[in-house]
Amino acid sequence: MTPPERHTEQQDAEMSEQPLQQPRIIPRPAGEQPPAAQETVITPDTVTRPEALADGAPTRTVQLEGLRAFYGRAEQVKGLDLEFKANEVTAIIGPSGCGKSTMIRCINRMHEEVPGAHAEGRVLLDGVDVYGQSVDVVAVRRAIGMVFQKPNPFPTMSIFENVAAGMRLTGTRRRGGELRARVERALVDAGLWDEVADRLPEPGIGLSGGQQQRLCIARSLAVDPEVILMDEPCSALDPVATLKIEELIDELKQRVTIVIVTHNMQQAARVADRTAFMLDGRLVEVGPTQEIFTNPKDPRTEEYVTGKFG
């Protein structure tokens, strides 16, 4: 695999002029082989190597090609072509019912969990179609994580167990020490460690709303995904908790690609590198966030971001 090319210099210059977001791209040290090619037996587990992420190795990109999503006969997403660049935060905005939640649920193949729902088209994770014949949906979901709208830690599990839940699934027998270290790592990365370090055995649902959501983020991080999808992650939280999570998103994008659906345009402006505007199941416009909000190309985009509808 060739290292992903980053923005052109012009784009870089444009972006550096904006005060809001400064994406930090950490280039892979020259000469290092891409991790996967070194392994003789490729397993999902081999991607979970903390050291690979510690040096900020670039994460995967996602491409949607002609994505269509159906609930029975009703078509909710009507042919979408969209790209999510690596280590970037992309926000999806649009009025209720435009299909943004449906769309991201197609990326990690959660859409098909709804009885009667199916999707067509291609979703490429770094060039591989997640809907491909030989691709296992369980592996897809390990590589593409999801944070939901309502914080939902597993109610019968402790804080520790919640974070460890995903890791226990991949079944490789871990000695107690390694598991604990990775749980701690995930909680640190989710910005929750300081607050819960001394109460790991307590039930996960005993935390506040914002803490629960960060716990869910830690839970997703613990399995070392390449991409994290967020479906309105802050809509059930108070402003302080929301701010904490937005700061977290800014840090997390160094190790994962983030796609965030939000109905809050200020939020999109705060956290996202790029923004895509969807309307009625289709992509209307996508581009750098500042452009979308200050100089949109499509009149419908302009109407939406200036609040004329939605």
Place this chain on the structure above:
Amino acid sequence: MSTAGAAPPPPGAHPLLAGSPGLRRRKLVNRTMESTATLAALIAVAVLAIVIASVLIKGVSAINLDFFIKSPAPFGQSGGGIANSIVGTALLVAMASVLAVPVGILVGIHTSEFARPSVASSIRFALDILNGVPTIVTGIFVFGLLVVGHVQSGYAGAFALAIIMLPIVARSAHEVLSLVPSSLREASLALGVRRWRTVLTIVVPTAASGLVTGALLAVARVAGETAPLLFTSSIASNLVSTNPSQAFASIPVSIFTLSEEASPAAHAQAWAAALLLIFLVVLLNVLARSVFGRSQARIGRTR
């Protein structure tokens, strides 16, 4: 630009495509459990099919007109039918319904409209307890109450059946009455209609289909009960009787006694009676469901 232009990685080098031993094992476990669950459901349906098929096949051959209109033949002779049992079951169930349905609905009205929540939940808990009494014990109770010192009677049998029906009717009445939107009650009271009129002319009619459903389900349950009748209304004459001060024959008890006899003729009649009984019970259940479906639509429209 992203890696869009790069060639896709060779197959087998990408984690998404790999079939690791760990993942394969997990998928095997998953498939095994899924198959087990499906198998369990299949077994249940198969057992049902076997039983129904047995009843159908063996019962159909003994069904003829005589079966319905004739009483059992004197001992040792063939022919005859279960007319006395059919009439008996009809009367027993009718009498039990006359007793249990109004009382049950009244209890339901009490717990959903009038009683304080703590009182209501005590009553409902007590009804749950009554529901859990084994039907043979109910039979012994009514035996001690009404039969000892007298004789078995249709009254005693009907009373035993009514005791079994009561909690079912009351519980279902409570639930459908609670489903009636309080906005309906408030609108009526705000018009100056008194509470009792509101309940009787607005709330109860709105819930009427649900009440009927509950009654039908209770009847379906009780039509097939044997145990409560053993001590209260089982030793009955072979002739069709409509006198409740004496024991009525009934279809379930007839099946019971016929099944214990050794003769194939008796067994054939038992199968036929079983077919009739199952048909009756299924019919009542289907009726109850269709009534309920209509009531749901009605309540939905008033919201």
Place this chain on the structure above:
Amino acid sequence: MLGREPAPRRALTLRGRAGVADRLGDPGLRLLTWLASGASMVLIALLVYKVFDQAGESISHFGLGFVTANVWNPVTRRFGAGSFIYGTAVSSLIALLIAGPMAIAIALFLTELAPLRVRRPVATLVELLAAIPSVVLGLWGIIVMAPFLNNTLEPALRSLLGWMPLFAGSASPFGLLPAILILTIMTVPIVAAVTREVFQTVPTELKESALALGSTRWEMVRMVILPYAKSGIVGASILGLGRALGEAIAVTQVIGDETGIHASLFAPADTLASRVASTYQGATSTLEISSLAYLSAILLVFALIANAIARLIVRRSTLRMRAAGPRPGLAVTVAEAQA
């Protein structure tokens, strides 16, 4: 208005038209419904009292020793509940042991696995199994199942597992084994129906979170559904147990009606309920009738305890369901009506 007389003035009354009847209606209806509830409560108390009252002669004659005595002899007038308690316990518990996991599997099938179009029909069929009158199951047991057991299943079990005392002994068409099988058939639908309702209250987001982590469906069930539904499953099982305890008719048709405790499941036996049911025609003395009432009293106590425990547990998880929001569905399912 054109040429119309103004409407006659009516006296404004705040009382309504019917005066007395209207005023009496409220306390009248209240009283009537209160009486109905009161009568129901009295009924329950009367039932418990009367059963124990009838057992009085036997209780004073045999005392508590009755509970363990392993005898039922009308000739010598010695009666005891021992072997029937054993029969009740063994048949109900083993039936539950088989029916429980099966019912959970069926509930999982109906809520997670089955394609949408299959769910309602299969659920209806399982409920129909609960609606079959027990006497019909018993008839089927006598004529179809018993010979099969006698000729095929029991010899097979004996050759495979005969080293266990449970499966030793000669094959017989009637005994504990057919009773257990019939009780299993009757228990599965009830436990499955209640368990299914409990499973349906598991919040979808929890299930989705587990799947989104990369779990297989079974792992999701184990991680989320089963722990969440634990108490509901226990409640459903005890509910089923209560039903099995009290089943008299189908059991008495296939169990062989014999006193005595045997190790083998093949041997004829009797339960509390089936012993009472089988003697309905031939009780010879008041002591025997009283002893039957004593058996009923013991059975009543067992059934009430099981039912009360189950209801308390299920009600607690029902309160959690109510918090999750209103559900569509029959106010009283067929299975609940049977329970």
